[in-house]
Amino acid sequence: MKDILVTGGAGFIGSHFIEYLLQTTELRVTNVDVLTYAGNLRNLDFELPDHRYRFFQEDIHQMSEEVFDRTYDCIVNFAAETHVDRSIEEAEPFLHTNILGTFQLIQKVMEGKARKLLQVSTDEVYGSLDEGEAAFTESHPLMANNPYSASKASADLLVRSYFQTYKLPLLITRCSNNYGPKQHPEKLIPKTIEKAMRNEAIPIYGEGKNIRDWLYVEDHCRAIYSVMQAGQPGEVYNIGGHCEKSNLEIVNMILEYLGKSKTLITFVPDRLGHDFHYAMNWTKVHEALGWEPRVSFEEGIAKTIEWTLEKTMNRN
Ligand SMILES: Cc1cn([C@H]2C[C@H](O)[C@@H](COP(=O)(O)OP(=O)(O)O[C@H]3O[C@H](CO)[C@@H](O)[C@H](O)[C@H]3O)O2)c(=O)[nH]c1=O
Incomplete structure (x- = not known):
């Protein structure tokens, strides 16, 4: 492999993935990001070697010919609308980016402009665990419960269908809740840190008993890299943090x-259709590719809080 196209590379997870690729491999990275409210070039505040990195501010629906002046070994798709609350307010951008955007990327593989596509998906496509169910496996039915997760599940099904129909080399990873430096403050962890620092009220939906499985973003990036390198086309790989809270x-x-x-x-009124419990069974990626999470929650949350404190100090 030589050339990777990362879509949504100015967002939270995408920017960490680019940092991971540039620091631990010799791969060349092209980053396409339209820079919506959640994409920020400040997320790429590390060394970006000119000969191995380039950026196009473009929409994945209308990528220019310049982007495709080479054939990519892999497209890794992070470009997405990601926030559940926003999808409940207005679903259309979610359908546009998450479903039709993914469709455009699949077309690039169909046209031979990329050799494979790795679709970065989410545990939310499985819905909520029932009482007595320990964790989602990859064969759990897709039972999305909100417009965001329905859009991601739709994209997963499109990817699956193009593998089944055309045998295109397409893969899916499904991760649990990520956290770490640079996450947008609309999400629970950065929102709580920032509000607490300012002594502001921290809104907890419902009774606060809902459970998520927390995954440090760098562990997630390592998993995506393993799947990109050695995952089997047509397969889905769950990635979780082994950290239910x-x-x-x-x-x-x-x-x-x-x-x-x-x-x-x-305590504030509950999110509509609020999924109660997510947890991932990631035995498959562990057995097939040897991946497992390395960063404990105590370590990860300390790094995240310290990063936020430093960012705030530098701003003032
Ligand atoms: C923003 C916010 C959230 N919450 C609750 C809702 C959820 O149970 C939990 C986490 O909420 P969020 O940070 O919005 O994340 P969640 O809805 O789980 O979804 C995240 O994690 C998913 C993976 O599970 C990703 O696919 C999504 O893109 C990502 O947004 O905290 C609150 O109680 N108060 C809040 O203000």
Whole structure:
């Protein structure tokens, strides 16, 4: 492999993946990102060697010929609308980017402009675990419960269908909740850190008992790289953090770390259709590719909080 096209590379996970590729491999990276509210070139604040990195501010629906002046060994698709609450407010951008955008990328593989596509997906496509169910395996039915996850599930099915129909080399990874430096403050962890630092009320939906499986973003990037290198076309690989925690536990840990009062916690009406419990069974990627998460939650959350404190100090 030589050339990788990363879509959505100015976003949270995409920018970490580019950093991982540039620092640990010799691959050349082309980054296509339209720079919506969630994409920010400041996320790429590390060394970007000219001969191995280039950026196009373009929409994945209308990529220019310049982007395709070479054949890519792989497209890794991070370009997505990702926030559940926003999808409940207005679903259309989610359908446009997440479904039709993915379709455009599949077309690039059909046209021979890329040798394969890795679709970065999510545990949300499985819906919520039922009582007594321990974790999602890759064969769990797709039971998306909100417009965001329905759009990601639709994209996964498109990818699957093009593998089944045309035997195109397409792969899917499905991750649990990521966290780490540079995440957009609309998400639970960065939002809690930033609000706590400012002594502002921290909104907890419902009773705060919903459970997520937290994965440090660098562990996720390592997993995606392994799947890109050695995953089997047509296969789905779950990636999880082996770290189930309720939202209240998360918020309490952050408040404790920052030495802030628990009175900042404010219970607010629940998210509509709020999935109760996600957890990933990632035995398959472990057995097939030897991947496992390395960063403990204690270590990961400390790095994330310290990064946020430093960012805020530099801003002031
Ligand atoms: C923003 C916010 C969230 N929450 C709750 C809702 C969820 O149970 C939990 C995490 O919420 P979020 O940070 O929005 O993440 P969640 O809805 O789980 O979805 C994330 O994780 C998914 C993977 O599971 C990704 O596919 C999504 O793109 C990503 O947004 O915290 C609150 O209680 N208060 C809040 O203000």
